[in-house]
Each structure stands twice: as structure tokens, then as C-alpha cells.
Amino acid sequence: MQTFVKNLASMVGQEVEVKGWLYNKRSSGPIAFLELRDGSGWVQAVAAKSELDPVVWEEIEKSTQESSVVVTGKVAKHPKKATVFELQVINFKLLQLAHEYPIAHKEHGPDFLMENRHLWLRSKRQWAILRVRDAVITAIGEYLHKENFIKVDSPVFTPNACEGTTTLFPVPYFDLGTAYLSQSGQLYIEAAIASVGRCYDFGPVFRAEKSKTKRHLTEFWMMDAEAAFVEHEDNLKIQEGLVRYIIRYCLTNCQEELKILERNTEPLEKADKPFTRYTYDEAIKKLNELGSDIKYGEDLGNDDEGLLTKDSQVPVFIEKWPKSIKPFYMKRDSVNSDLVLNDDLIAIEGAGEIIGGSQREEDYELLLSRIKAEELNEEDYQWYLDLRKYGSVPHSGFGIGLERMVRWITGVEHIRECIPFPRTIGRLRP
Amino acid sequence: MQTFVKNLASMVGQEVEVKGWLYNKRSSGPIAFLELRDGSGWVQAVAAKSELDPVVWEEIEKSTQESSVVVTGKVAKHPKKATVFELQVINFKLLQLAHEYPIAHKEHGPDFLMENRHLWLRSKRQWAILRVRDAVITAIGEYLHKENFIKVDSPVFTPNACEGTTTLFPVPYFDLGTAYLSQSGQLYIEAAIASVGRCYDFGPVFRAEKSKTKRHLTEFWMMDAEAAFVEHEDNLKIQEGLVRYIIRYCLTNCQEELKILERNTEPLEKADKPFTRYTYDEAIKKLNELGSDIKYGEDLGNDDEGLLTKDSQVPVFIEKWPKSIKPFYMKRDSVNSDLVLNDDLIAIEGAGEIIGGSQREEDYELLLSRIKAEELNEEDYQWYLDLRKYGSVPHSGFGIGLERMVRWITGVEHIRECIPFPRTIGRLRP
Numbered sequence: 001m002q003t004f005v006k007n008l009a010s011m012v013g014q015e016v017e018v019k020g021w022l023y024n025k026r027s028s029g030p031i032a033f034l035e036l037r038d039g040s041g042w043v044q045a046v047a048a049k050s051e052l053d054p055v056v057w058e059e060i061e062k063s064t065q066e067s068s069v070v071v072t073g074k075v076a077k078h079p080k081k082a083t084v085f086e087l088q089v090i091n092f093k094l095l096q097l098a099h100e101y102p103i104a105h106k107e108h109g110p111d112f113l114m115e116n117r118h119l120w121l122r123s124k125r126q127w128a129i130l131r132v133r134d135a136v137i138t139a140i141g142e143y144l145h146k147e148n149f150i151k152v153d154s155p156v157f158t159p160n161a162c163e164g165t166t167t168l169f170p171v172p173y174f175d176l177g178t179a180y181l182s183q184s185g186q187l188y189i190e191a192a193i194a195s196v197g198r199c200y201d202f203g204p205v206f207r208a209e210k211s212k213t214k215r216h217l218t219e220f221w222m223m224d225a226e227a228a229f230v231e232h233e234d235n236l237k238i239q240e241g242l243v244r245y246i247i248r249y250c251l252t253n254c255q256e257e258l259k260i261l262e263r264n265t266e267p268l269e270k271a272d273k274p275f276t277r278y279t280y281d282e283a284i285k286k287l288n289e290l291g292s293d294i295k296y297g298e299d300l301g302n303d304d305e306g307l308l309t310k311d312s313q314v315p316v317f318i319e320k321w322p323k324s325i326k327p328f329y330m331k332r333d334s335v336n337s338d339l340v341l342n343d344d345l346i347a348i349e350g351a352g353e354i355i356g357g358s359q360r361e362e363d364y365e366l367l368l369s370r371i372k373a374e375e376l377n378e379e380d381y382q383w384y385l386d387l388r389k390y391g392s393v394p395h396s397g398f399g400i401g402l403e404r405m406v407r408w409i410t411g412v413e414h415i416r417e418c419i420p421f422p423r424t425i426g427r428l429r430p
Numbered sequence: 431m432q433t434f435v436k437n438l439a440s441m442v443g444q445e446v447e448v449k450g451w452l453y454n455k456r457s458s459g460p461i462a463f464l465e466l467r468d469g470s471g472w473v474q475a476v477a478a479k480s481e482l483d484p485v486v487w488e489e490i491e492k493s494t495q496e497s498s499v500v501v502t503g504k505v506a507k508h509p510k511k512a513t514v515f516e517l518q519v520i521n522f523k524l525l526q527l528a529h530e531y532p533i534a535h536k537e538h539g540p541d542f543l544m545e546n547r548h549l550w551l552r553s554k555r556q557w558a559i560l561r562v563r564d565a566v567i568t569a570i571g572e573y574l575h576k577e578n579f580i581k582v583d584s585p586v587f588t589p590n591a592c593e594g595t596t597t598l599f600p601v602p603y604f605d606l607g608t609a610y611l612s613q614s615g616q617l618y619i620e621a622a623i624a625s626v627g628r629c630y631d632f633g634p635v636f637r638a639e640k641s642k643t644k645r646h647l648t649e650f651w652m653m654d655a656e657a658a659f660v661e662h663e664d665n666l667k668i669q670e671g672l673v674r675y676i677i678r679y680c681l682t683n684c685q686e687e688l689k690i691l692e693r694n695t696e697p698l699e700k701a702d703k704p705f706t707r708y709t710y711d712e713a714i715k716k717l718n719e720l721g722s723d724i725k726y727g728e729d730l731g732n733d734d735e736g737l738l739t740k741d742s743q744v745p746v747f748i749e750k751w752p753k754s755i756k757p758f759y760m761k762r763d764s765v766n767s768d769l770v771l772n773d774d775l776i777a778i779e780g781a782g783e784i785i786g787g788s789q790r791e792e793d794y795e796l797l798l799s800r801i802k803a804e805e806l807n808e809e810d811y812q813w814y815l816d817l818r819k820y821g822s823v824p825h826s827g828f829g830i831g832l833e834r835m836v837r838w839i840t841g842v843e844h845i846r847e848c849i850p851f852p853r854t855i856g857r858l859r860p
Contacts, residue, residue, distance in 0.1 A: 002659055004578060004627075019659045021624060021821045039627015039658060040578060066624075068821040096792075096822040118621035118813045119820060127625050134580035141571065148434060148470060150564035155851040156586070156634050157649050159858045169601050171611070174640075176858045181601070188851055191548035191860075194451060194496075195557050197434075197469015203633055204586050210604075219587050228469060229432055229449045362526075383548045383860035390549060391451045391498040392526040421585040421618055428589045428606045430621075430813035 005041035008085045011075045015090065018043065021122070022067045022098075024105065025060075032060050034089070036071060041256065042124070044078075045071050047089035059094045065104075066122070068095040110414075117421060118430045128257035129417055132250060133406045135257075137202070139249035140223055140400070143242050144200050149225060152192040152199040154185025156206075160380035167209045169218075181206035186224045186397060187329070187384050190360060193228040193395055194387065200225040202402075210425055217403065217415060219423040226397035232331075232341040232359045235396035236277070236317055239345060239355050242400075243315060244272050250409050263411040267349055270313045280321040280339070283308060297322055306350045315354070319343040328370040329384075330358040343398075351408035357398025364388035435471035438515045441505045445520065448473065451552070452497045452528075454535065455490075462490050464519070466501060471686065472554070474508075475501050477519035489524045495534075496552070498525040540844075547851060548860045558687035559847055562680060563836045565687075567632070569679035570653055570830070573672050574630050579655060582622040582629040584615025586636075590810040597639045599648075611636035616654045616827060617759075617814050620790060623658040623825055624817065630655040632832075640855055647833065647845060649853040656827035662761075662771040662789045665826035666707070666747060669775060669785050672830075673745060674702045680839050693841040697779055700743045710751040710769070713738060727752055736780045745784070749773040758800040760788040773828075781838035787828025794818035 003016035020038030027033075030049035035042065049057050063069065073087030103119055113120045120126055141151070157171070157179040173179035185201040192199045202223040209216055230238065247268050250258070258265055278286065287294050290307050294300065300308070300318070309316050320339045323332060330340035342358030361367045367388055371381050378385075403418040416422040421430070433446035450468030457463070460479035465472065479487050493499065503517030533549055543550045550556055571581070587601070587609040603609035615631040622629045632653040639646055660668065677698050680688070688695055708716065717724050720737050724730065730738070730748070739746050750769045753762060760770035772788035791797045797818055801811050808815075833848040846852040851860070 019823070020627075037625075039623065039625065066821040068823045096818075098820040101820055116813075116816075118618075118816060119624075121622055121625040130582055130622070130626055131580060134582070137581050138571070138575070141568070145568070150561060151567050152560055152564070152850050153634070153651060155649060155853055156636075157853045157858055159860075171599050171601050173858055174638075174855050176856070179858055188548075192551055192560070192850060193469065194549075195467075195469065195551040196560055197450075199560075204583070206586075208604075219585060221583060383546075386546075386548060388526075390528040390531055391496040393449070393498045420582050420622060423585055423587045425604050426606070428587055428603055428609055430589075 005036070005038045005043045007040075008043060008075050008087075009083075012077055012085065013075065015072065015074050016087070018045070018071045018073070018087065020069065020071075022063050022065060022069055023122075023124070024065065025063065027061075034060070034063075034069075034071070036069070036087075037122070037124075037127070043085065043087055045073055045087035045089050047092065052089065052092070056092050060089075060092050062097065063092075063094050064098045064101065066098040066101045066119075068098075069093060070095060110416075114416065114422070114427060115429070121420065124260050125412075126417065128254075128260040129406065129410050129412060130420065131257045132254050132261075132410050133402070133418065133420075135250050135254050136246055136402065136406055136409060139246045140200075140202065140242065142249070143245040144198075144225060147198070147238060147241070149198040149200050149227070150196055152189055152196060152201060153203060154182065154188035154201040154224070156182050156204070158182045160377065167207045169206050169208045183207055184222060184224060184399060186226065186399065189224055189226040189397070190384070190395065191387055193226050194391060194393075198225075198227040198230075217419060217422055217424055220415075220419060221402035223400045223402060224397060225399075226395060228393050228395045230359075230396045231394050232319075232343075232396060235357055235359060235398060236319070236343055239343070239357055239398050240275050240317075243275075243345065243355070246405065246409070247272050258410070261410050261412065263409075267313070268409070271315060271348060273314050275314045275317055275345070276312055277317045277319060278308075280318055283318045297324065299325055300344075300346075302352060305346045305352050309346050309348050309350075312348055315348055316346045317343045318346065326358070328374045328376065329360050329367070331361045332366070341396075347404075347408045349408065349411070352404065354404050354408060355398050355400050357396065359394065359396040362388055362392045362394055364392065435466070435468045435473045437470075438473060438505050438517075439513075442507060442515065443505065445502065445504050446517070448475075448501045448503070448517065450499065450501075452493050452495060452499055453552075453554070454495065455493065457491075464490070464493075464499075464501070466499070466517075467552070467554075467557070473515065473517055475503055475517035475519050477522065482519065482522070486522050490519075490522050492527065493522075493524050494528045494531065496528040496531045496549075498528075499523060500525060540846075544846065544852070544857060545859070551850065554690050555842075556847065558684075558690040559836065559840050559842060560850065561687045562684050562691075562840050563832070563848065563850075565680050565684050566676055566832065566835055566839060569676045570630075570632070570672065572679070573675040574628075574655060577628070577668060577671070579628040579630050579657070580626055582619055582626060582631060583633060584612065584618035584631040584654070586612050586634070588612045590807065597637045599636050599638045613637055614652060614654060614829060616656065616829065619654055619656040619827070620814070620825065621817055623656050624821060624823075628655075628657040628660075647849060647852055647854055650845075650849060651832035653830045653832060654827060655829075656825060658823050658825045660826045661824050662749075662773075662826060665787055665789060665828065666749070666773055669773070669787055669828050670705050670747075673705075673775065673785070676835065676839070677702050688840070691840050691842065693839075697743070698839070701745060701778060703744050705744045705747055705775070706742055707747040707749060708738075710748055713748045727754065729755055730774075730776075732782055735776045735782050739776050739778050739780075742778055745778055746776045747773045748776065756788070758804045758806065759790050759797070761791045762796070771826075777834075777838045779838065779841070782834065784834050784838060785828050785830050787826065789824065789826040792818055792822040792824055794822065 078084035345355035502521035508514035775785035
């Protein structure tokens, strides 16, 4: 019966069968050190020629990197490291002898690795990122359900372009003309809150952006949350609660993964405290003091985000932006109607924006005037306007880009490592 | 402070504030019965004219269906029903007076309802379906994580057509030609198991099928699970375990929802027992006995699925189909190489197929010969073949169509009600 590596700690002295792959092999004369991976974890198996059938020893000797194997062994504590366990090999079965593996344990160029993404995923580092990604997804679902949100999936095929068509992917759609691949499900879950109160979607969204930066993918995962009767202040509380929950969840459940990634976890531990808040106005002033030449009314660039957070131990909210640079659906600030009740949440350590959120305009006339002012097609938004005609309520929401969150938690540089099969302007394979 | 309706049972005698929508109103002279919805549940509020400020009573009188309201009241047990609670209204605030609501409490045609899907979602029945759908999603994630699977998202943009191009949606993709919207992430998560051992994806998939049946959508949610070192027998066990977990989870957590849907839960309770298994061969014989004219070598139609399960209290596995009618990647049965080690799981009550699964061919040469025999483009599958060159292992997986599962659990007839914003050949809005 198969035993998972992650369960070995509780089985010291027992004989177990581990099924997996040979990640690495070092031989020292009649002793072989086999590094095994079974998906749940990594373990060293120690094989002594003198204690094994010659046929078994021969199998070990001929096994290559990434060969699939079944190893029977006795679980032992590592002689020197208290929390490490190893296998003393009793039997070894080679399932399939791997051909010469293209990804050796050395540096490869990114193009080569991306071309071999289906194999690259097996590396220790990619394994760790995949598992942190799963933990972030799980943490988001857990927290939101605790906060009375349910999952309501928004559609990918949408009839119109919410925020201009330049970065949309068009798809011919039967006799109905053109469908566009969704860039955000927000408008749809705004409809659903009048049914279920609080909900979120979580799925792939698409941007035909011709950007080649380290932060851009054409297909990425987005979580949009929306809540009825939640106003700006509480919207920020939910966002902060969620981000701190994600941090705690990953620190608790991904210790091994973060160690493999050589992630210094201290900044994450320290980030689990009340977040800093600046108004947009304060942020611009502070940036100017710090030497940025950003002007009031401009969006923050990556450099600005980095500058603003460089001395902060916690993520920073920037709230109440000029309405001129934000989408039509954001609610105006009652104190200063040139501003909207929105927020961007900037992570620390140069990881940039991880959340964008806002209270939404719930007044029919004001919303309509914004749609007209931005020269959007009123017809396209008729159903969205309906939500303000039939029982409109104060409501707010926010969106998290999954890969950006994973990038921050893992500390990896390039977003393409934060999604299993990245799609960029120049990559559609494998 | 807002109290959620679902928490009222524990607050009898207390004064609470409920924020939500007026679903229905009945007046009996100086008494008004207000049916309220807040997303978490439904509650009746009883307002007595004699006990309220005349201005408040006037607000109640003018409130229309779907108006948004804030009701302050004292929680009381229903005079006759033990498990039902109601509010004795102390104060009532009308937030927004709804315009005349297009969906009255009467029968509407499906086209009208679909056109107003953004509002139709508020009906009691649609609310219940949305919540069961969320419960099914949660149950799937919980069960799979317990069974050591993690979520590994597969891409939507794929470079080639896995099973023929006739039902694929093409998308122009920069300088790389055409991308196709994925119909299944299976091949991708097969790559990922060599990293994480067991994984699943869960996202939207796309079929440009010109079908107008009650079971077809152009965009629907699919969960694909894949596990290394799991063979046919264990594959069936995981599938059965998952389906029975979903049933139990929904019976426990969706009592109110299933009641609203008038779902007879007895068949679901009875289905949580070991599933029946037929080989394809046995299934055909049994169908012929039951009067079907299906011939050996043909796929089962809806009628056949219904016929085969009509006397069964549990879902029925049909395993080991002729390889001629199944995809190239399925592993052949070692006893009879004309068959493959696959299964379809047919739900009871006429709900049809809910799972398709198989052990996958792990031998490089056999897989290559199947790719050639089916005249698929070998080049396109090079990366998939790689998985058999570098540490190939026995492995199996299966896929669940979320909407079909929700359709069975809820007992609703049409699949378009099982997804928040359905997309069909004739529908792209709202």
C-alpha cells in the first residue's frame, strides 16, 4: 500500500512503500542516496549495496533522473536533523527508466524552461509554487465562506466590452455576432448579490494586452467579491481580513514550500498587522516628498508603488482616487464629489498592487450620467442599470489577481511561474 | 448592526436589524405580512399598524416588490411552526422604492426569464439553486483535498484541438495564429501529477456545439481530477467516494434549499450506498432485455441511460467500453485489448451521465500508435508523449460536469438554471 511522503514523520520504524520519481541520485561507492518525490513531499532514501539483492542494486544503479520508482523502506530519523526523515531502502523497483531528461540540475534559459513547462513543473521550486497557489485558493474560499460569501460563477462569454475593446479577445459566436472573453465578472456578481447577499467568482479572465512586463499574462485567474450593504470602510476591513488570512494560512500550511523557495517569511509574519491607509491625496504628497515626479491626477506606476511601500512593514491601502482616472461604476465620495470611494491595496517588498476595490454607485441617475459621460453604449448596460431600479442597495466589492498574490507570498520574481501553464503574447504552448 | 436571517433562530426575544429586499407583501387590514430576503435566508416580518409610527406604516404600505429595506424587529417563534422564526416589526426603513418589477409572482416564459436573468436570480428557486451549486463546489474541493489532491489550474487558451476541431471556439491570438478555447484540462493535469501526485482543475470549458437540448451549454464548468499510481479500480472508488460526499454534504447543508426546490430527498439519501457496476457488455445486454435496440459498439443515448438506471437506487458505473468509441488516451484492458479501462457514471432519476473517467495509457509506443491510428497531429501531442518518456506511471482520472451534478442534486429539469449566467447557441446576454 502506498504511503505518502508527507505522512512519514509519524511512521518512524515502520516499513512503508513510497511511489514516486527519482529527483536526484548521489552515489558514494556502495551507498546510494536517492532523492525521491511523490507529489506530497520529498524524502531521501539511503540504499546500501551490502544489504540488498544484487538485482535490486543494479536497478538502483541504472535508474536515471525522473525515472518512476517504487521504494520499500524503513522510516528513520535523519542522523543529524531533528525534523527530517529518511528511508532505509529494503526494496527498489524501477517502473519506467526515464530517457535523458532535458532539464538537468543546472541553469536553463527561460524560453527553454517555458517550452518544457510540462516537465519544468516537476522542479522543487515549481512544485512549491503550485502548492502555495493551491493554499492561496483554499484560503480565499475558506475566509469568504466564513464571511458569508458564496461562489457564484460569472460568465466568460460576454456580449459587450466593459471598459473599451482594445484589450479584449473577440470570439465569433454563432448567429449572435461576436462574444468577448471576460476581463472581470464584477458586473455579474453585482446582479447576484440581490439574490445571495454576498458572493464571489473565481476563474480565468483574459486581456489581449501587448505588454511583455514581468507582471502581465493574457490569461490569468481573478477573484471578484461583492457584498450588499457593505460600504467603503467595511469593504477595506474585509479586504484586510482576507489578505491577513491568506498570509497566516500560507505560513501555517506551506512551511516546507516557503523554505524550498528560500522565502524569508519574516516580512510576511510582520505584515499580519493592521494595514496602513493613505488617501490618494496623501499618497501623491508622500511620493513627491520621496522624490517621485508623479502629479496629482496620474495613476501610480510600479516605481511609485515600490517607493510608497518601501519603509512599510504592512500592505498599504490608497483610497479615494480622483474619479477621472477610475471606472464609471465607482461611487463618489459624499465629501468631495471629484473623488470615488475606492481603494488599491499595494503589497510590500515591491510586489505591487494586489487588490483593487470600491463601493459601487447605487443611484440610477448618477450611474446613467457616468455611463453617458464616458460615452459607453447605454443599451449594453441596461441590465446593469436595472439593478439600480429594483431594490438598489449600498454595496462594495474588490478583485484579487491570483498570480500577483502568489507572486508576493512566494517571493518569486516573474509572474509566469505563478500559473501552471502561462499564456503571454508570445506563448501559447505547451 | 446587520443580523443575517440565517442566524435568527438563536436570537429569539432579541431586537435585530435585517437588511434585504421585500420579496412579497400581504396585508390584512391593519396587519402586514412582509416576506423578506437578505441573501442568507428568508423570513416573515409582521407589522401591526397600531404599534407603529404612522410614518413607518405609510412606508410599509407604499413598499413594492423587490424594494430594498431595513427592518428592525424582535425575533419570535412562529405561533404554529416549531422551526420557523419571524420578526415583529419595530421599525421599517425603505431604502429604494423598486419600480414595477418585471417578474411578478406568476408563470413567465423561459425566454423572458432568460432575458431577465440578472433579476430572475432573485427568485426563491434560483436562490436555492445558486446555493446548492456553491455547496457542490465546496464539497468537491473538500473531498479532493482530503484525498491528497491539490488544485492545479489548466489553461483555457490551447494551441490545438484535442478531440477534433468541429466543436471548438477559435480565437485569433497575436502572431501565433489561432488559439482554441479548452474543452478539458485533462492532458494538462496529467503533466502536473508528476509534480504534485494528485491534482484537479475546476473552471469553465467551451463547446461550440449546435445542440439545443436541455443538457447543453456552450460554456460550462468542469472539474478534472487526475492521480498518479491510481489504477482503474481505485479510480472508481475515488469517484464513488466523491459523489457520495457531495450527496451527504448537500443533504446536511442545503436542507432549506432542497425544500424550496421541492426536491424529494429520499432518492438522494438512498443513493449514498455502494454504487452498481456493469461492464459495457453487461449494460448492452441488459438494455436489450429491457427493450432498447442499442447495438454493441454504440454509445448510450439519454433514453438508454434512463432505462438502465430506472430501477436502481444508486448511480450506475458502466465500465470497460470498446476502444473504438472512446478517446485515444484511454488505457486498454489487459484481458481484452478491444476494451479500455474507463467508466461512465450514470446518475439515477433520469439525470444521465455525471462522470466520465479512465485509466490513461502510460506506454509511449502504445499511445503513439493510438495517436497515429486516429490521424491526430503527432507534433501537437509531443509534450503529452513526453510524459511517457520521463518517468511514466500508471495513472487515472475523471471529469465531472458541474451543472449536470447540480441538476441532479437539485432535481431541476433544465441545465440553464444550474449556472448563474447560461450561454447557449442562442444566448449571450445578459
